Structures are given as structure tokens and as C-alpha cells.
Amino acid sequence: MIRDSTPSPCRWIAAAGCAGLLTLAVAYAFTCEPAPRIRVQWRADVSAQQQADLERTYLLVNAREPLPGGSTAYDLLDTRVSNIRALLEDPSIVNTGDIDGDTYTIPFDAEYGIAWMWVAHRIPGLRDERIQAVLVALLSAMTLGAMVVGRRIRRRRSDAAH
Numbered sequence: 001m002i003r004d005s006t007p008s009p010c011r012w013i014a015a016a017g018c019a020g021l022l023t024l025a026v027a028y029a030f031t032c033e034p035a036p037r038i039r040v041q042w043r044a045d046v047s048a049q050q051q052a053d054l055e056r057t058y059l060l061v062n063a064r065e066p067l068p069g070g071s072t073a074y075d076l077l078d079t080r081v082s083n084i085r086a087l088l089e090d091p092s093i094v095n096t097g098d099i100d101g102d103t104y105t106i107p108f109d110a111e112y113g114i115a116w117m118w119v120a121h122r123i124p125g126l127r128d129e130r131i132q133a134v135l136v137a138l139l140s141a142m143t144l145g146a147m148v149v150g151r152r153i154r155r156r157r158s159d160a161a162h
Contacts, residue, residue, distance in 0.1 A: 010150030017143030034112035039097030075113030
């Protein structure tokens with residue numbers, strides 16, 4: 001029996017799924033770090049729904065009870081300059097703490113929050129954890145599905161040859 005050494009489409013799909021999962025795992029391992037804690041004081045007329053929307057927009061998570069003075073502490077998952085600039089310039093926010101307003105960065109000695117961040121939080125499109133979960137599920141399905149289908153095809157070919 002002559003065996004075809006050309007990789008089947010199933011093998012390519014499984015390899016692509018594995019490569020994608022491995023890429024995400026390596027990116028997570030090398031970029032995962034504690035998120036900085038910052039303080040945000042919202043304008044008095046900002047509704048709870050508006051505040052929740054803005055928290056999602058800027059990736060502010062783990063809100064603590066409001067502090068004396070009216071500010072709320074958050075863990076900031078997206079520390080890109082563009083995100084911090086937009087946060088500081090947002091008219092819904094009265095004041096912030098733990099942010100360098102001149103450079104739009106978080107000072108090196110800022111306190112850490114309880115959340116962890118990684119590079120996906122700083123990539124548009126991947127910032128949303130639901131998108132991250134769908135991507136992992138899709139890559140896993142590609143890998144496992146292609147492996148199962150490829151195995152069935154090889155089994156049928158083997159049965160037909162005998």
C-alpha cells in the first residue's frame with residue numbers, strides 16, 4: 001500500500017488550531033501581570049448604566065466601595081496610553097488618582113489591584129473577555145474537530161484498502 005505523504009486539509013486545520021492555542025498560551029505566560037489600581041471620581045449626574053458602560057469601555061474592573069471624597073478604586077486592565085488619555089479626557093469623570101496626567105501612564109510604584117491583565121487586554125478586538133473565550137473555543141474546535149474528522153477519513157481509507 002502506498003501512503004500519501006501530502007498533508008490533508010484536516011491536518012492543516014488541526015495544526016492551525018494548535019498553533020493559535022499555543023500562541024495565546026505563550027502570550028499569556030509572558031505578558032500576564034497584576035493590574036494597577038487606580039481611582040476614578042464620576043460626575044454626580046452619571047447614571048449607573050452610563051458608569052457601567054464606561055467601566056467596560058476603559059476596562060475598569062473590581063470596583064471597590066466609594067472612598068472618602070467620592071472616588072472609586074478599580075483595577076485597570078488596559079494600560080495603553082490611548083486608553084488612559086481617553087479616560088482622563090472623558091467628561092463623565094471629575095478626577096482620577098494614581099495616573100500620571102502628563103504622560104498618560106501609571107506610575108511604576110502604583111499599587112496593584114486584585115485582577116490580572118495580559119496583552120490581549122491591550123489589543124482592540126481581543127479586549128473583551130467574551131471574544132477571548134470565543135477565540136479559544138473556536139481554536140479548540142478547529143483542533144479537535146479536524147483531528148476527529150481526519151481520523152475517520154483515515155479509518156475509512158484503511159477499511160476500503162482491506
